[in-house]
Amino acid sequence: MAAEIGRGAIAAFVPDIVHAHDWQAGLAPAYLHYGGQPRPGTVMTVHNLAYQGQFSPDMLPTFGLPGEAYSLHGVEYYGTISLLKAGLQFADRITTVSPTYAQEIQSDEGGMGLGGLLRERADV
Numbered sequence: 001m002a003a004e005i006g007r008g009a010i011a012a013f014v015p016d017i018v019h020a021h022d023w024q025a026g027l028a029p030a031y032l033h034y035g036g037q038p039r040p041g042t043v044m045t046v047h048n049l050a051y052q053g054q055f056s057p058d059m060l061p062t063f064g065l066p067g068e069a070y071s072l073h074g075v076e077y078y079g080t081i082s083l084l085k086a087g088l089q090f091a092d093r094i095t096t097v098s099p100t101y102a103q104e105i106q107s108d109e110g111g112m113g114l115g116g117l118l119r120e121r122a123d124v
Contacts, residue, residue, distance in 0.1 A: 019043045023053030026087030027063060030075060033090040034066055044091035046084075049105045049112045053083030078113060088117055094124050 004010050018040050020028045029042040055063075059081055060070050070076050075086040088094060096102040104110040106118045 015040045017041045017043060019045065020087050020091065021045045022047050023051055023082070023084035023087070026053060026083035026085070027065075028087070029090035029092075030065060030069065030086040034069065041093070042091045043093045043095060044087040045095045045097070046088070046101075046105065047097055049084070049110070049114060052077070052085065052112070052114075054080040055083070057081055082114075085114060085117065088114060088121065092124070094118070094121055 018028050018032065020026060020042065022045070026044070029044060032039040032042055054077065057070055057076075057080065060067065060075075063081070065075065068074065069086075070081065074089060075081045075083070077085045096105065102122075105112070106115055106122060108115050111118055
C-alpha cells in the first residue's frame with residue numbers, strides 16, 4: 001500500500017506519515033520523493049541492516065523509478081540497486097530498534113556498506 005501511496009495511485013487516502021520497515025518497504029520513501037506532489041512525511045525503521053534488497057540496475061524501470069534515481073545520492077549501491085538504501089536515502093526520519101543498534105550500524109564494521117550514509121543522516 002505504501003508504494004501505491006507513493007505513486008499517487010490512491011488519491012482518496014492521504015496519510016500524515018508513511019512508516020517503512022526494512023528493505024521490503026524501502027521504495028515507499030523513494031516513490032514519494034520522486035512523486036512530485038505534496039506528500040506525507042516518511043519514517044524508515046531499520047531492524048536488520050544485513051538484509052538490503054539488492055537488485056540489478058536493469059530493474060530500475062521495473063521498479064518505476066526515473067533514471068536519475070540510479071546515482072550515489074539515490075538507490076545505487078556498489079553497482080546494484082538497494083531498496084534499503086532507497087529508504088534510508090529518501091526518508092524524512094530514520095529510526096532503529098535501539099540506540100545501541102543505531103550506533104553499531106553507523107560504524108564501518110557494522111554499517112554493511114551503508115555506514116557513511118547513516119553517519120551523514122544521523123541527525124535525521
